Amino acid sequence: ILNVEQSPQSLHVQEGDSTNFTCSFPSSNFYALHWYRWETAKSPEALFVMTLNGDEKKKGRISATLNTKEGYSYLYIKGSQPEDSATYLCAPGSGGGADGLTFGKGTHLIIQP
Amino acid sequence: NAGVTQTPKFQVLKTGQSMTLQCAQDMNHEYMSWYRQDPGMGLRLIHYSVGAGITDQGEVPNGYNVSRSTTEDFPLRLLSAAPSQTSVYFCASRPGTRSVDEQFFGPGTRLTVL
Numbered sequence: 001i002l003n004v005e006q007s008p009q010s011l012h013v014q015e016g017d018s019t020n021f022t023c024s025f026p027s028s029n030f031y032a033l034h035w036y037r038w039e040t041a042k043s044p045e046a047l048f049v050m051t052l053n054g055d056e057k058k059k060g061r062i063s064a065t066l067n068t069k070e071g072y073s074y075l076y077i078k079g080s081q082p083e084d085s086a087t088y089l090c091a092p093g094s095g096g097g098a099d100g101l102t103f104g105k106g107t108h109l110i111i112q113p
Numbered sequence: 114n115a116g117v118t119q120t121p122k123f124q125v126l127k128t129g130q131s132m133t134l135q136c137a138q139d140m141n142h143e144y145m146s147w148y149r150q151d152p153g154m155g156l157r158l159i160h161y162s163v164g165a166g167i168t169d170q171g172e173v174p175n176g177y178n179v180s181r182s183t184t185e186d187f188p189l190r191l192l193s194a195a196p197s198q199t200s201v202y203f204c205a206s207r208p209g210t211r212s213v214d215e216q217f218f219g220p221g222t223r224l225t226v227l
Contacts, residue, residue, distance in 0.1 A: 094212070
């Protein structure tokens with residue numbers, strides 16, 4: 001079982017502001033890092049899967065970076081909108097990955113109009 | 114494609130009762146898994162399967178059984194429900210067994226054990 005830390009636990013941001021949060025994971029035996037977006041009363045939805053050190057992925061106003069050597073990933077949201085309110089989960093996969101992903105507890109993001 | 118489907122959406126059980134949570138996917142995915150989600154604990158893996166006929170335990174398997182007789186279906190059985198099993202259960206699937214593959218979640222089953 002991997003030790004996955006996400007910070008902060010929760011975050012209130014004004015509409016239009018940009019924000020970012022962190023996922024920390026063990027750098028040894030790294031295979032892939034997933035980011036999910038989870039809206040209340042829905043199921044988690046994949047944002048990114050990242051594998052290479054220095055990887056950067058972007059989807060609209062949301063982007064993510066990956067540092068596998070030091071074991072962290074950042075998720076950035078530019079120009080936050082109310083629809084960005086959700087819990088953002090990260091999940092590293094280790095080794096061959098046949099076992100399940102280990103999820104962090106998430107960052108709960110609230111965008112205030 | 115319906116994606117990953119789960120039934121029922123809600124269930125209330127009494128302590129000691131047994132039941133099966135159903136999960137099906139129509140994407141021909143090899144890998145399927147069950148998670149439970151509890152406040153302050155995040156998503157925790159219960160059991161997973163890398164293909165029909167093959168299952169393995171995750172982080173919190175006690176009190177649950179699974180089987181995978183077909184590629185499409187991966188039911189989760191509660192043998193004798195306990196209040197500690199009150200949770201939201203999510204089924205997930207991904208195309209292959211490697212963790213680089215994107216994972217798709219079902220809508221969840223909210224279970225209450227009295």
